[in-house]
Amino acid sequence: MQTLQRVNLLLERRQREALEKLAQQRKRSVSDLVREYIAAGLKEDNSQQRERMLALEHARELSARIVKRRKGKRLPDTVKIIEKIREERVHELLGH
Numbered sequence: 001m002q003t004l005q006r007v008n009l010l011l012e013r014r015q016r017e018a019l020e021k022l023a024q025q026r027k028r029s030v031s032d033l034v035r036e037y038i039a040a041g042l043k044e045d046n047s048q049q050r051e052r053m054l055a056l057e058h059a060r061e062l063s064a065r066i067v068k069r070r071k072g073k074r075l076p077d078t079v080k081i082i083e084k085i086r087e088e089r090v091h092e093l094l095g096h
Contacts, residue, residue, distance in 0.1 A: 009034070 011019070016030075023030045067074060 019030045019033055023033050026033070
């Protein structure tokens with residue numbers, strides 16, 4: 001078992017009461033439950049981070065395949081195109 005370190009943690013009353021009730025039901029300590037929940041939360045955060053990184057890598061690979069298929073010619077900047085369309089529409093609506 002790893003060495004434990006003391007930490008002061010501020011909880012809302014209802015959080016503390018819920019933890020105490022759950023700990024009593026499970027015959028475990030509040031500290032044990034908090035450590036379990038923290039570990040699960042960190043694992044979930046890491047899992048989501050991994051998913052985001054995989055999605056980003058997939059997007060990069062897809063972009064590289066598109067550029068290769070287009071023989072090095074990059075796709076137009078869609079943000080600039082949309083901004084131009086919006087600007088043209090504003091001028092149209094305002095009668096400029």
